[in-house]
Amino acid sequence: MTGELEFRILGRLMITRGGEEVVVQAMKHRALLACLLTTPNTVVPVRRLVDRIWGDSPPEDARAVVHTYVSRLRAKLGCPGLVETLPEGYRLHVREQQLDLLRFRALVRRSTEETDVSVTISLLRRAISEWAGLALSDVDSEPLHRNEVARIHAEWNAPTERLIELLIAHGRHDEVLPLLRYLVSENPSDERLRGQLMIALYRSGNQAAVVSVYQDLRARLGKEPDLPLRVLYQRILRADPALLTPAAPDRETFWPVCQLPSGNGDLVGRTAELAEVTSAPVGATVLVSGPPGIGKTALAIHAAHRMKANFPDGQLYADLSRERALPRFLRALGMQPREVTADEAWLRARYRALLAGRRVLVVLDNAANCAQLRPLLPMTSSCTVLVTSRNELRGLTAEHDIRRVRLDELTPGAAEALMASLRCARSAALTEIIERCGGFPLALRIAAANVLDGGAESFVDKLRTGLSVLTVDGDPAADLRSAFDQSYNALPAEAQHVFTALARAGLGEFSVDEATALVQVPATAALEQLCDANLIRNTAADHFRFPALLRQYALAFDQ
Numbered sequence: 420m421t422g423e424l425e426f427r428i429l430g431r432l433m434i435t436r437g438g439e440e441v442v443v444q445a446m447k448h449r450a451l452l453a454c455l456l457t458t459p460n461t462v463v464p465v466r467r468l469v470d471r472i473w474g475d476s477p478p479e480d481a482r483a484v485v486h487t488y489v490s491r492l493r494a495k496l497g498c499p500g501l502v503e504t505l506p507e508g509y510r511l512h513v514r515e516q517q518l519d520l521l522r523f524r525a526l527v528r529r530s531t532e533e534t535d536v537s538v539t540i541s542l543l544r545r546a547i548s549e550w551a552g553l554a555l556s557d558v559d560s561e562p563l564h565r566n567e568v569a570r571i572h573a574e575w576n577a578p579t580e581r582l583i584e585l586l587i588a589h590g591r592h593d594e595v596l597p598l599l600r601y602l603v604s605e606n607p608s609d610e611r612l613r614g615q616l617m618i619a620l621y622r623s624g625n626q627a628a629v630v631s632v633y634q635d636l637r638a639r640l641g642k643e644p645d646l647p648l649r650v651l652y653q654r655i656l657r658a659d660p661a662l663l664t665p666a667a668p669d670r671e672t673f674w675p676v677c678q679l680p681s682g683n684g685d686l687v688g689r690t691a692e693l694a695e696v697t698s699a700p701v702g703a704t705v706l707v708s709g710p711p712g713i714g715k716t717a718l719a720i721h722a723a724h725r726m727k728a729n730f731p732d733g734q735l736y737a738d739l740s741r742e743r744a745l746p747r748f749l750r751a752l753g754m755q756p757r758e759v760t761a762d763e764a765w766l767r768a769r770y771r772a773l774l775a776g777r778r779v780l781v782v783l784d785n786a787a788n789c790a791q792l793r794p795l796l797p798m799t800s801s802c803t804v805l806v807t808s809r810n811e812l813r814g815l816t817a818e819h820d821i822r823r824v825r826l827d828e829l830t831p832g833a834a835e836a837l838m839a840s841l842r843c844a845r846s847a848a849l850t851e852i853i854e855r856c857g858g859f860p861l862a863l864r865i866a867a868a869n870v871l872d873g874g875a876e877s878f879v880d881k882l883r884t885g886l887s888v889l890t891v892d893g894d895p896a897a898d899l900r901s902a903f904d905q906s907y908n909a910l911p912a913e914a915q916h917v918f919t920a921l922a923r924a925g926l927g928e929f930s931v932d933e934a935t936a937l938v939q940v941p942a943t944a945a946l947e948q949l950c951d952a953n954l955i956r957n958t959a960a961d962h963f964r965f966p967a968l969l970r971q972y973a974l975a976f977d978q
């Protein structure tokens with residue numbers, strides 16, 4: 420066979436060359452190849468490959484066996500340069516055209532940049548068509564499916580929801596029905612999906628099917644669905660002509676939207692802070708602040724899931740470091756895409772009008788400044804807002820009644836409990852790793868991933884050289900130094916100088932006078948800026964504390 424190799428993992432594992440399938444039959448070879456393909460063009464540590472191939476029962480010479488498997492794969496696929504051998508692991512080199520996962524990601528990325536709705540729909544349809552079923556459905560590896568495959572599946576949700584919204588908004592009901600039927604079969608109790616399916620069926624002239632969809636849900640729940648779906652059902656039974664026209668749902672037909680990321684995983688050592696957030700009254704604005712990597716997002720999402728029942732009209736979520744939230748919120752609240760104009764003042768007014776009187780929870784993650792937040796505050800007593808920020812956003816306090824929840828480092832006991840929950844076995848090396856991570860959850864989670872890949876003894880040796888090893892291959896978000904860099908780079912030059920000078924002096928706790936004497940210029944303004952950025956903590960009048968992990972980060976500027 421001649422031609423370029425092509426790989427498919429969004430369904431069963433398939434390799435082709437020149438249109439003909441290349442069969443890899445050995446189960447463990449398939450698990451190895453699948454693991455490399457889930458993180459293409461990225462070094463995969465040998466320890467991770469061993470885990471994905473054998474799970475908890477690897478052979479004694481597992482590293483050597485992996486090397487043999489890689490050699491056999493190269494020979495089978497007839498491409499010696501496909502898999503690169505490196506001291507820390509292996510990297511599979513593949514271009515976008517060769518792998519369905521990369522094509523899917525590229526199409527989704529292009530759809531977010533496109534302004535023409537018809538082109539956006541086309542790009543999203545092409546992206547979703549790359550999926551032929553559950554990823555790697557014929558690869559037998561429970562650790563692979565629990566980790567890499569689960570993360571890949573999570574990428575499917577947002578573009579699919581966006582496509583459904585656009586197709587319904589533009590009257591393309593026959594096109595959206597197969598997708599909605601499939602999603603309802605996979606998520607039978609999701610009332611929002613049921614509502615979308617009912618509208619599409621009604622506009623397609625199939626009222627009898629609407630009755631079946633509604634009654635099936637009622638039988639599954641053992642009770643009547645929530646009010647918005649009941650109202651929609653009654654309007655369909657009355658053959659309400661207003662429902663036949665694709666338009667933004669009015670207040671009567673609004674059904675809840677839930678944009679919250681998954682709240683799965685352990686939240687360790689934050690019992691008091693979680694209670695403080697969840698006890699906030701309806702209508703409050705809560706700011707969860709703290710240094711980068713301290714667990715602000717995790718706390719906010721866990722709290723939001725606990726608070727969902729108090730907000731039956733929906734939950735909105737946006738990561739403000741990655742996206743413009745207002746247009747997406749308006750589409751989720753029922754506006755048609757063509758109505759979302761460039762007039763920011765009109766959009767802000769429409770947003771507040773749509774939320775007026777509704778009990779909606781709004782989660783605004785990673786806010787950088789007050790200007791970014793102001794357009795997104797509902798300004799109604801029926802909505803609660805959770806904000807996370809690495810900055811103190813003091814300007815917001817001057818304008819609104821803000822409840823502040825500040826996060827500090829985890830206690831040593833909580834840090835040990837977190838590592839235990841992440842399946843890290845106790846050892847002297849792990850104890851040192853925990854101490855060096857300074858109670859920062861991001862550092863501890865990154866360390867745990869590396870410990871599980873290469874062992875505690877190996878990783879603690881690397882960690883002694885500096886914080887640059889606190890990364891996870893293939894996961895740009897899991898990079899502690901990069902997280903710290905964002906805060907440091909945003910500081911004025913004078914504050915940066917004071918930050919590094921304090922670290923060099925080894926001052927864990929200090930006063931304004933001590934800092935001023937150290938830098939030989941008045942330090943009050945710089946210390947306030949460092950406190951606002953949560954890079955140091957104001958512990959008492961004119962006294963401060965410098966977290967050990969941030970001190971270690973600052974010392975690296977001298978190396």
